[in-house]
Amino acid sequence: MNPIEFWFDFSSGYAFFAAQEIDALAARVGRQAVWRPFLLGTAYKVTGSRGLSATPLKRDYSRHDWARLARRMGVEFRLPADHPRVSLPATRAFYWIDERQPEMAPAFARRVFALYYGAGLDTASAERVAALAPEFGFQTDDMLLGLSDPDLKDRVKRIGEEAVGRGVFGSPFFIVGDEPFWGWDRMAMLEDWIRRGGW
Helix, strand or coil, X not given: CCCEEEEECCCCHHHHHHHHHHHHHHHHCCCCEEEEECCHXXXXXXXXXXXXXXXXXXXXHHHHHHHXXXXXXXXXXXXXXXXXCCCHXXXXXXXXXXXXXXXXXXXHHHHHHHHHCCCCCCCCCHHHHHCCHHHHCCCHHHHHHHCCCHHHHHHHHHHHHHHHHCCCCCCCEEEECCEEEECHHHHHHHHHHHHHCCC
């Protein structure tokens, strides 16, 4: 059975809420959730779009909606003052861990989400991101050195290009087989699609 690919940018508010639910959804339908962070900027270059926080009216609505969702779900959610922050170091760190202990990578992603939308983690700082390494059994210096590795940089770039090549243009974005679903609000449809075998 095809896994559920969960594509996201750490600076996407709706991806934060999807991250709270994706593993439970996957368990309910007997599928594996494959976490795939990428940089939305790669998609924006192709589509010519801008993020919600950079778009008048959409920015105000999305911030209101995120606060409403947080209250509904009972989770902590505070936007950093300079949201959105670049998430390249956090994305590279995810794949650095994924190369060594892939089972730990989703836990790292959940931690980054919690700290970014809770304590204002600077996902644009390699030093701040690498400081999380000991929580996952790695040395801070090892991760920090790894984040500048040309092979890792190239891998992350190629993953972003792969996402766009497969039609991923937003965050969160889910793919099951060849079927795409864009947005947190499509998760119920995604689950129904899997249960019913499509329609």
